[in-house]
Amino acid sequence: MEMLTVKNLGISFGGLRAVDSFNITIEKGELYGLIGPNGAGKTTVFNLLTGVYKPDAGIITLDGKNITGLSTIEINKSGIARTFQNIRLFKALSVLDNVKIGLHNEYRYSTLAGVLRLPSYIKKEKQMNEKAMDILKVFDLDKEAHLLSSNLPYGKQRKLEIARALATNPKLLLLDEPAAGMNPSETEELMKTITLIRKKYDVTILLIEHDMKLVAGICEKIFVLNFGMELANGLPGDVLNNPEVIKAYLGE
Amino acid sequence: MTRLKALNKSTRNNIIVLGIILVIYVICRILMAAGAMSNLMQGLLVPLCYYSILAISLNLTVGILGELSLGHAGFMCIGAFMGAFFTKCTENSISNVFIRYGIAMLLGAVCAALFGGLIGVVVLRLRGDYLAIVTLAFGEIVKNIINALYVGIDNKGLHISLQDAAALKLAEGGEVIVNGAKGITGTSRDTTFTVAILMLILVYFIIVNLINSRSGRAIMAIRDNRIAAESVGIDITRFKLLAFTISAAMAGIAGVLYSHNISSLVATPKNFGYNMSIMILVFVVLGGVGNIRGSIVAAVILTLLPEYLRFLADYRMLIYAVVLIVMMIFNWNPACIAWRKNHPIKGVLQSVIKKKEGSASGKEGGKAS
Known part of the structure; x- marks a missing residue:
């Protein structure tokens, strides 16, 4: 069953097309990773999904309900919760x-x-x-x-x-760099916690992360974003060995 | 004592504060009955209560909601005039003081809340210092409009004018109630120390219980991190408005207490002007932003201080300023905070008690410590 479907999502800031024709389908219960070099537009995608920014193109559907253009509060009530890259407690x-x-x-x-x-x-x-x-x-x-x-x-x-x-009892949980600034043992513990909450709360997760060990370790599917556009999408083994992805991260 | 410990923390604190206020009330009553209290002090009892109410209500806006309001005296002014106006109108028709005063109190609070709501709806959607600017203007506008307002009553009903008393065109037997810059004269002085203390307790409980409830947490969440509050589904505008309106209503109550404690109510820069708003803000800041009990303590100390410094004549305000600075340093200087942590009041009291117990055999040895 599809939990989240995003079709042709896009937004521009002035002349910059920050996110362009972004498509993703997340199945219920899946753990999806969203990766990409700095400035690729990952957090912008999160902000679009949670209503912080209003998209100027595309449709977002959560569990069969169109949530495009709703306010942050309504989107949270519909079942999306998030964390922030810079902690906001x-x-x-x-x-x-x-x-x-x-x-x-x-x-x-x-x-x-x-x-x-x-x-x-x-x-x-x-x-x-x-x-x-x-x-x-x-x-x-x-x-x-x-x-x-x-x-x-x-x-x-x-x-x-x-x-x-x-x-907030979400159906979909968005984690923005949950392991940022953590040491290896803390990251290890976090991976365990994420696995645990998936089971316990039956929640679908989309996470942004730079720690490839974490991404490869727990994500079931990976989406790679580069300059606001899709670079690769699929199983971790395929995506992380994709020469295009390696080029985008490390350069030629 | 064990039963007290079993209650949740906020309920326990409520009971302790209630106890302290009641003990102070009883002590004051005894002193008054024994004739041991000076006239000056007796005259200050009611002002202490309404200044405390003003301080804790402003603390709701400044400390809990995290927005700066510079027009708190304006809400007090609205409450004061609305209450006094009602009392004056119904002095002959409602003979029961309690009912009349009760309605006046309610009316003053509701009117102040109404204005608070009106300002809030417009301004609280914006971020930044807009509220401070608008409330600053609001306070001055209210004061000036009331200074130019003439309201009279006769058998045909209310007459309102912004020109002068003659423009009201009152029928014979009519009475001018609000007389422009002369204000409302001859209001009955219904505010007693008992009523003032009761209102202080009421306002304290409304605000403290609000803070410890779901709505209060939402308000503090907005203060701490607006974006995160939105992300967990908190309606920002609604809860900001709620806090600001309640804060205004409580200032209105303080206004009613004030207007029924004096015989002629006039809106001057001294009682309802910018200086007054700033003074309430000083109570809040020195008592600790967000610290409701601290607001009461600061309001009491800073109201009594200038009165008791009168013997210093010309140096009075100089010393007052020095005390303000010292209090500020004591409250916020990191070194002072560290010192206070090492010398908590509880610990000092305990050591005093221990000494007393230790020297119980020696005659009153402990009292010196």
């Missing part, structure tokens, strides 16, 4: 609160119920705490739940961002 809030903010749309009660501490507040807060702690446990962050998120070490901040994105 809610720094002044605790680790637990960061995840609880991810649960914002799943557990609802009115502002008045919150201010007056009505039974619905107490009930929903309890459920939220339990759910958030469950998610934190998966990421091995439950012991740090009450720390300030900015006080976490770098690797754990990256994990917390994934946890927060997962809390």
